[in-house]
Amino acid sequence: MLSPDAPIGIFDSGVGGLSVLRHIQAQLPHEHLLYFADSSFAPYGDKPEDVVVARVLSIADYLATHGVKALVVACNTATVAAVRELRERYPAMPIVGVEPGLKPGAASTRNGKVGVLATERTLLGSKFLALRDQIHEATGADFLLQPCVGLADQIEFKELDSGETAAMLERYIHPLLDQGADTLVLGCTHYPLVRASIERVLARAGRADVVLIDTGDAVARQLARLLEAEHLLRPAGEQPASLTAFTSASSAALTVAFTSLLGIDPPVHEVEIAVPVVSQ
CATH class of the missing domain: 3.40.50.1860 (Rossmann fold)
Structure with missing residues (x-):
């Protein structure tokens, strides 16, 4: 008991x-x-x-x-x-x-475009894809999926503010911004630990208004x-x-x-x- x-x-x-x-x-x-x-x-x-x-x-x-x-x-x-x-x-x-915060992401977006930063395994999972489709159908939000290969490893190695980590974040975040994402879901529990670095990438891109979702x-x-x-x-x-x-x-x-x-x-x-x- x-x-x-x-x-x-x-x-x-x-x-x-x-x-x-x-x-x-x-x-x-x-x-x-x-x-x-x-x-x-x-x-x-x-x-x-x-x-x-x-x-x-x-x-x-x-x-x-x-x-x-x-x-x-x-x-x-x-x-x-x-x-x-x-x-x-x-x-x-x-x-x-x-689970990646797709529901709060859909609730937060202003233009219907939500970027999802996650591991490749998460984004390929049938459960995740079914949830994405369900929330898209219910809300009309478009989810832009970005696998972040190697980012969790950098955080494991405590490389929170290194140049390599910053370059990874630039590489993964900019394509989502280019597609119009106004909300980013931090779809791996490692990623909130580099939130400050993500915010710096957004600020340099002139997109400090992007909403970050931590579940x-x-x-x-x-x-x-x-x-x-x-x-x-x-x-x-x-x-x-x-x-x-x-x-x-x-x-x-x-x-x-x-x-x-x-x-x-x-x-x-x-x-x-x-x-x-x-x-x-």
Whole structure:
């Protein structure tokens, strides 16, 4: 039976999920949190879907051994590939996925042209494409899809302000602006971590009016709704909330990410998750 005092599990292919974690901490400050960064297996976006599914299930199983009461898939690629399988495996557990913010993008656009920055795997996913078509039919918004090959890797390497990252952003954003996009969806949880760099690209292009959509806040609100509906919110006034992190790569690297990106220093543990074997 799930307990209100149990932790919430949050996982991503790397540090991108920290952009979601900060929203969850802000909205649910009394909750215990476990964060898993699967950096040794990153990026997910260039791997076959069945391999991503197997990996995601392995990580969820690991977090389940720590007694989590809810799971947040803080990775767009993993959500597109595996959230259905996760819900089938853990039907009694609240599970929140991260999807590119197509709905808020359609609501925000003034001219009906919405650029979507995401990994190639996300943009090729059947679930994503079905959602795009559904929202286009309902709203008339046109979604301009831009795969951002290598950008998540740059962010994993903490290259937030490097010349190479800036050049990538120029290369990926300008074609969307040239097509008239007045709204950009940050369709990977890594991308809000370079929001300042994106805003500089827009300012140099004379397009500071472009709206940026980050879905981390919506994920935290949905998580809060599900926990409340299941009577799983941890009461205020209990012992202080804790945050513990795990990584399949270097604990030192994840510690640096927490410090540099969020200004906090939680305990970080290195763990080994077996590479999934996918039957052919």
